Amino acid sequence: MVQDDFTPEHDRSASQSEGDSVSSVDAVTEPVEPAEEDIRTPRERAMEIFRNRSYEGESLRMGQVLRRVRETLGLTIEGISADTRLRKDYLMWIERMEVGDLPGGGYLSAILNTYARYLNLPEKEVIRVYTQECGGVEDVRHDAPVPKIGGIAPDRPKWPLAVAAVFVLGLLGAGAVGLSQFMRQEPELAPAPAVVAVNGGRESLFAGTEATQRPVPKNMPLELHAVRQGWLEVRGADGTIFRSRTMAAGESYFPRLDAGWTVSARDGGAFEWRVGDITVGPLGPEGAEVFSVSVDEQLPRAAEAAAPAMAANGGNKASR
Template structure:
């Protein structure tokens, strides 16, 4: 019986032509779609040289393992390949190489296509810095004690109280309780008595209160934010001590002075008008008991004296 010829297995050309590495798979899929590396760079926003390194499986040319995995995922997504499988192949290829022995994969970078542009990032950073700097300057100015020039300017703008000659001084309002300053916002203030002793000098934080000592003599206040202080006398609210964000200086804050600020302006009904110097005040609602003085009669010119004749 003749020996039958031995047949050697023939390798399947399709099997040999099948790409085996992640880079080869990506390159083959790109070429099958008729795309260039530049087309993939435009879709993924990844540099062309880095895409070419991925196709060569040259991961050492990339910044690190996280970038190699992240770039490969973005590449696979751009050409409709299984990005999870490609990422797993890249991890295995990297860890089995010298690069995997020297580098540690801590994280994967975000998809470059979703990362904001550098111009937008710089613009946002500049805006944030400007906002923070502006807020810091504004806050510093509010909490800084007013300068001597500001105090002098405020005193010059303070209108002088009109004085009426002979007008009686208004009666002092009764003191009904302690003077309390409560901060509705952080505010710097200084209160001194007539001897120059500082009763309060510093920052009064929001919600804090300061009670004026009962024995303070003619105390006055200096502050740059009068609207930040709620002032009460015995629990009675007092109008603001000055315009908002305008420095006030030497403003009396005794109980009498503050209650006088809260008293409506004008003379109460029924009060007699002021009397001139040296005159008795006229009674109100009572008829005068003095007899009326008759008006003087009209004066009549006296007859002229006779003149002597020339013969006498």
């Protein structure tokens, strides 16, 4: 019988092929460990970025932190600008920490406060860290209230002012004595009788006087009324901010009178002065920014507008 030389080779090939198949099956069925899934919410990831001041191992300044938090929460500059009424370029400058392009006078603090509140971050910590990193500490000495820059200057000795005051008082006293001696040389003249005409047809006691000379009634209910949504800032005479936020249409604010308060707004036409139901006039031009408008300077105009109504009510407040 002839021996088949191909049989052993065939068996070896079959065995080798079978071994390769088993190895391939083992390679395919080898379990692969799944990647660890991040189950944290966007808010949790955003707060971690804020606490650590870092993102993917990179240290961040506060402006970069605000940007990363915003992106993690899925927010856009355009959306935040529409909701807060903050200008888009202001928000971009804040994130880039280009504060030199922002208006002065406490606007940095106000914008940071609004932006941090919108992102649900602690406002005071954001303002403190941001101003330290960008060199704006002098603009915001305290988180709130925010004084003017002039109030942060180091105290100066007051004795030169005292000496100058004494000198001026001395000059005034000497001038008064000399004037009295000069006036004594002239004989006193009896005042000529005057005839006062009484017009009973005047509609008010103030109708015969100039607007600037009319006495301002005490406790006049002068208010700033928002005719549409707009941002308003009210400051005291020392720079203290009493209001700095977006007011909704229909909201009113009663500033303190005869106290040197000022008002600023991004749209002067969004607010108007009122006394009760009487409209005195707009805060400023339509669509124009107004800065440091004096509250006290509105009092004569408000007294003139409210005079007829107050006279009809017997001198009481205008009806509301």
